[in-house]
Amino acid sequence: MSSIAQLLDGKALAQRMQAELAEQVKALQKQHGRAPGLAVLMVGDNPASAAYVRNKERACQTVGIVSFGTHFPAETTQAELEQTIWNLNHDDRVDGILVQLPLPDHLDSVALLNQIHPDKDADGLHPTNLGRLVRGEPGLRSCTPAGVMRLLAEYKIDVSGRQAVVVGRSILVGKPIAMLLLEADATVTIAHSRSPDLSALTCRADILIAAVGRQNLITAEMVKPGSVVVDVGINRVTDGTGKSRLVGDVDFSAVQPIAAYLTPVPGGVGAMTVTMLLHNTVWSYSQKF
Template identity: 45%
Template sequence: MSQTQTARLMDGVGLARRIVEETSSKAAELARRVGVTPCLATVLVGEDPASVTYVRMKRARCAKAGIESRHVSLPATTTTAELVETLQSLSQDAGVHGILLQHPVGPHIDERAAFEAIAPEKDVDGVTMRSFGAMSFGLPGFASCTPGGIMRLLDEYEVDLAGQRAVVVGRSAILGKPVGMLLLARDATVTYCHSRTTDLAAIVQEADVVVAAVGRPRLVRGEDIKPGAVVIDAGYNPGNVGDVDFDTARTRARLITPVPGGVGPMTIAVLLAQTVDAASIQLGLAGR
């Protein structure tokens, strides 16, 4: 690809729509066979406007997919112990098949302790250490939703990762780290970068696949994208700006995700799909 060509956009909206349609069919079949509607419990601490919006969006998507949503709203003053108790109670509720703790939960709460209170079989957001371990070792479990969505996008556009150099910019426990492990499982050679990486540009310039997931607007410069590379921008910053300088990057990349419309829709689609899968497993119907 020459540097003056324009990258093909990776359409997360269309793919997410198809995944949700398939998920809806599976949910309806589950209800028909055993009379059970898959249920996702959402837990929100406080009233952060962005978090409130995200939860409302996820609940609306649940309704469209034929998934029941049960919402638990807790005050901002909720303690770690109280949140853990709530999550443990939902984990023990047979009527709940998946649990989503909307994060961040506030600086006074031990977020990791809260995540670990979610039963692994209901961890449809892939946030527990057990889920991460299972994913890393290729064992049954649920992947973190955004990394899972990224892998589905790469599959949709037939990106062969074997032998490719993949650079992940970001090291969060629910995005950067797990997507790197999923890429490694596909035989990519993975390099993790982060805010303290020396000479980030030089590393990005060698990447066949770039996954930007650091939460800093336009941190990855377009001119540093290797011609013909695949660029996945998992960042979302104010003003609909990603972590990659999109306008310049698209003149060099072969494939690139837009912001919005790329990774975001895939995250929710995978969440819904994993909720229905969790229900099938818990009801003993997986693979039947």
Template identity: 55%
Template sequence: MMDTRWIDGKAFAARMRAEIAAEAADLRARHGLEPGLAVVLVGDDPASRIYVRNKVQQTTEAGMRSLEHRLPAETTEAELVALVEALNRDRAVHGILVQLPLPRHIDSARILATIAPEKDVDGFHVVNAGRLAVGLDGLVPCTPLGCLLLLKAFAPPLAGARAVVVGRSNIVGKPMAQLLLRESCTVTIAHSRTRDLPEECRRADILVAAVGQPELVRGDWLKPGAIVIDVGINRVTDAEGKARIVGDVAFKEALGVAGAITPVPGGVGPMTIACLLRNTLTAARRQAGIAG
């Protein structure tokens, strides 16, 4: 049994935010440019409210302008499209984030497609997805970008490593695979319907679990010494009726098998907002024609 290293995403993200704040201050001092992030929340979903509050707070703490738009649940699709188009035209806004999920009567795909690609700091627009797929610069989805930064900091050199991504979503799984391909990994995308999923996982030097099923990946599915990035955030209730948050990997079983692993919470989660701030800073520089 080996000692499994915990990958502290919370501490890594805090260092990132400090660096971003210093870069934002430099942009203001040298160029008079204050990066601006507009966050749009439609409705009153409790989890979304918490996410938005955290994003607004950390944007402000990083020395950027936060512009918050809270809309009632009955907002029409046309009204939301009009707001996004206005934000596209606003030169003080460098990044636009529409918090998902949206109310059922609004087509999320249409709203995301309305955001100008250069302001799409979530990295969900098909233009940014296409640029990532063909190896061009673009805005990359925040969660997979955060996973990659953790891997590059805590894993051995990635080139040549066999990576397995469990999950095929447009938000995490597919862009994660593209990022690992860029690093010259040999990449397999697996999912809940993969035949003999445990055996696929056992082949992985790097395993990214992003399937959204609590503790799906068991300890004996892991290759000894593998680097495990757990993207899952699942609320479960124990035998005593107490709620707790677990990942997609059975964490206790993975200890002693994995070479390193992200805990849940405190692993990937904090990196998502840090990468959102990084994307906003990148978007502001590119829109102003400033190298960096």
């Protein structure tokens, strides 16, 4: 094919949305006497997590959200964290709570996430919010899937009546994005590691979402010409010189001449995830008044 895919620029959209959120926060603060607040809890010293948390705190600063971040030592107990979450649930200055995953092995992340009040669940992962998503009711949506839908909307990509294939079934991305696509009237297939003949499924996709975390999982022959390919994967690879870079689940250079639209990594979905976290925090705040 002579043309190459148009890139879905999540970074540019995220910057624009953050500028809009900053205006919104300024107006809300004037009206209600305080800014929205987000508490990010991080345990231990996972370098990737530390980078994500710094990124989130910087983004909060950009839009005027007060950051109540707490960094706990790796040996912090489950009980201490549950008490912290209980306190934040009852703190009127805090509108969003997020537990940065992964946690050290001795902690039960599901039990901790379930302690967060559903209305302060900035990550949209509480069973109540996942239930609202399944029922099509208003509520907090998982940040990455919501970011993908916002990116598709920005480029006026109508998913209604289209064949969507989601590769990956995690509670973080695969399952919620499938539900959001279904809600938008797509016909959705969920594929995963046990799906036989993955390329037979992906070749039918008008919209292909790759969310597994495996470099170059999606190759050129697995992509339908003219389709929309959204790469949610983030994989850190190191070259021969010891330099590391981020790549997705899609073989970008091979797929770019085939797809109509494609998200880059980095600069695609990742930037949207942080922005939707801010959006969720502001939404939670505005529901109180």
